[in-house]
Amino acid sequence: MTNFLELLNEMQRTEVKRQMAIYSQGVQEIIPTEELENKIARSILEKKPLKIKLGLDPSAPDVHLGHTVVLNKMRQFQENGHIIQLIIGDFTGKIGDPTGKSIARKQLTDEEVKHNAKTYFEQFAKVIDMAKVELHYNSSWLSKLNFEDVIQLAGKITVARLLERDDFEERVALGKPISLHEFFYPLMQGYDSVVLECDIELGGTDQHFNILMGRHFQEKFGKEKQVALLMPLLEGLDGVEKMSKSKKNYIGIDESPQEMYGKAMSIPDELMNKYFQLITDFTPEQIQNIKEQIHSDILHPRNAKMLLGKTIVRMYHGPEEAEKAEQHFISVFQQGSIPEEIPVREWQGDLLISIIDLLVDLELFSSKSEARRMIENRGVKINGNTIEDTKMELTIVNDLIVQVGKRKFVKIQL
Template identity: 65%
Template sequence: MEIEHVLTPAQQEEVERQLTILKRGTVEIVPEEDLKKKIEKSIATGKPLKVKLGLDPSAPDVHVGHTVVLHKLRQFQEFGHEIQLLIGDFTGRIGDPTGKSETRKQLTDYEIKENAKTYVEQFGKIIDMEKTEVHFNSKWLSKLNFADVLELAGKVTVARMLERDDFEKRYKANQAISIHEFFYPLMQGYDSVALESDIELGGTDQKFNLLMGRQLQEEYGKEKQVMITVPLIEGLDGVRKMSKSLNNYIGIDEHPNEIFGKSMSIPDELMIKYFELATPLTVEEVRAIEQGIQSRELHPRDMKIKLAKTFVEMYHGQDEAELAEKHFRTVFSKGALPDDIPVHAWAGEDEIWIVDMIVNLGLLNSKGEARRMIQNGGVKINQEKIDDVQQQVPVEDGMIVQVGKRKFVKITK
């Protein structure tokens, strides 16, 4: 690091303020003392820090789990630091092997561009995209010739690569590891060299990749970045990390009623973690909620409604949050039907198998899902539960079909 900077008492107080907020909700900072030095240097020189988040655009739908790191970026942004949003359009052709048990399918250029566009649009709901630098790593990685690639590869040993948990497991299990997969962490690390990043953020599963950035910056004579990891938040099942594939997620682009309803199913024991990591509430506000629940001055259900409204307001606005709360209270608390049931003009047979009806109405995607929902008691017609997957249903004008707690359709003929 460079020489220490002499700060005024007011500047030193600002350093401590930033540190306190930026350390909140993190798992690991490597090295923590360097983060303080970088903030001191930034305040002394008036030069903002460059804070990087790298993304391979392999999944276009952003969920609440993804936003944990975005809220941390927003904090850096509010302190005046520069956000480097790195879209891995070049590395996306490989795909991050982290946590994978086999070689990943490579993405096409079209898929990468479409997914990247969706990421940028959705991230704007949390961070100020007008003040965010968006970079695509094809800008520098595509220009490397074979000699450059060999030089890059020569800076890291195979033994170092096999320290990665996923590579190690696959190697010991005699599962294929393609040479090009070794280049993923090298390229991600090289991104930090090209951008001269001061700080890089990521989930705990990205630790190896983030440390590679530090290693390569040193190899190329750059000042090493600080690595900051944030938690992987558990999904609605309360056990596994939030994931669309596990269907335990809250998508930030979902309908307000869906976000509200899903939020109300968050396990009570995870509510404070969601408040702390996935909302803009201050430390003081979160602690007040936590203490209020512990002292029983605040009811957990009321606080879960507050969490649900916060999520909807963040992603759809205050008016939609009020409407979503009204919908939830009407449908779930009072057992009534919502006022805004979608209408479907029926053009099919006058009598239909209930499973086919559910799929034809678009309430579920497959007959298998429909059967399971019926068997679990989650299908109603005109508020009467259907429990026979073989039932034939007469289609009548005005009938209301309900699937689960949040999906309704009114049929017209």
């Protein structure tokens, strides 16, 4: 392979280093790094943008900050003039990616794929410029393959190589079944890269095997091999588990500014630098500066977290809403005030009610046991006063304010 870096002048080499610093920020692994550097050098020399691939099987319509880790990296490539190839797996999505699954995935219908894809586009537009994205549906080439084509594709990979995949290996060891169609998922994802002649494929570390299939099949088809750029998985607000809606440790990009800011303030201190790196639009220099200021006690961790919360809200709701969310947080949580805008519930029940029944009736808790635990933990207030008696009964009056935790408020009106 030609070493394009050697053909560049000093200014062009500086540009390669600048882009490499941006693309390397927060990345778990680049396979291989020298090929990425060479591709960037060739792009500069030939004045030809690189093709950056992201494949999506729209299995769920909601996007949270964990999903934006890869999207933010794509935005960085896009800002440097490279081409984003967004592949909607309307064909592969009917099979379902078996990555991390102990059983076969439920296959999606055409209607489910189209609905989820549309929702993705609307939410992705908050991170990347969708007007400049190359949008592809892999059914446009995969559905045209005949059985002979599929056999030839399967002949370019061994069963032993497929069984190297962790989830397949685990299922074999446990005696759990693997359907034959599941083996074809990584084959099809790899073939997508052959068709589109991708230069770089992005994905989470859980996509390591699938993305390397792209390199494998490009080589088998005589194409230049893509570089795999793997992003770490983002821990959620609990600081332990991967961010997930099912684990309720997520920040959704469609949530209200106040909710986003409030949730951001619960991010563990030790994860702040990772969040700055992976889900904000700060430069590597800005992030390093924040890290150094915290380390030298110039910037208090609380203030750094407020900057993070404000940045997250700004990116998805704009600077004005970010300022309002911060002022709301300062007023309500730092100064102990009750917010001006509170959801109002019209009360039509009994005027004398136990505190636990009230909390459940207001749908602040799904069960009485949850409500009881929160009271015992001093997490419930009525008109600003902490409730300590789980057997307390109170009279419902107009404009009664019920507070649970730091962020939930309800005003009762008769």
